[in-house]
Amino acid sequence: MLLQEVQCTVKYVDSSPYKARRILKQLKNRSYAEALIILSLMPYKASYPILNLLRSLGTKAERQLITKRKSLVISTALANQAPTLKRMRPRAQGRGYAIKKRRCHICLGVKSTIN
Template sequence: MLKKKLKKIKTEVYTLGQHISMSTHKARRVVDQIRGRSYEETLMILELMPYRACYPILKLVYSAAANANYNLDSNESNLVISKAQVSEGTATKKLKPRARGRSFTIKRPTCHITIVVKDISLDEYIEVDFLDSFRWSKKLKSKNKYTAMAYHDMYSNGGVWDKK
């Protein structure tokens, strides 16, 4: 008698944007609106919202969808934003000259934005025969060693984004 075994497959990919030059509060205001929504609905929301934080988040959502298409072979209509979080980055510091030879520091806050996209068409568990489990594990592991992750660095991307 063959034993059946449940094997978990990967259904989520993520994109990380680092050192984005804006406050975490301003980015969280936008990210809270898109969390848990479908991919197409998210694109419409981000294109119509009047905030400056929408543009870098829109680029990250596009990148997460491209990662899901490449790594999971998933369709864009099946994607859902499962997690979206904003964490605080390092503050860039400048010196502004003041009166009588003194200087004043200007702190520009940065943030790191993580967008996790889930494909709802894929089942999380597949049933595998006990004897075939070695073949499945080799197929799943050898597909792509490097998981879906893309870094979007504000400094290497060509400067500061447009300000509205």
């Protein structure tokens, strides 16, 4: 039986949404403890803000759903595009090339399963 969902968002993460989605695909429909282990072993830069988000989401879910963390399952994992930082790189003969530093908003949601 599935109960209410709790969501948490982190905004303006300095990683492209494509790289964040690569990590989030592996977390969807996994238990909270299993997702923590997976994230702590991933070598990607984008996994650190997701790990911090998941930890705070566990605390928030414990308080709102009044349940243990071991009964939580990740139900929602989204990475949406945030505003892009635009920078210029100097090139030969006075030209400048654009550098686009992509950012993303990451949203995670958990549900409680009671056996």
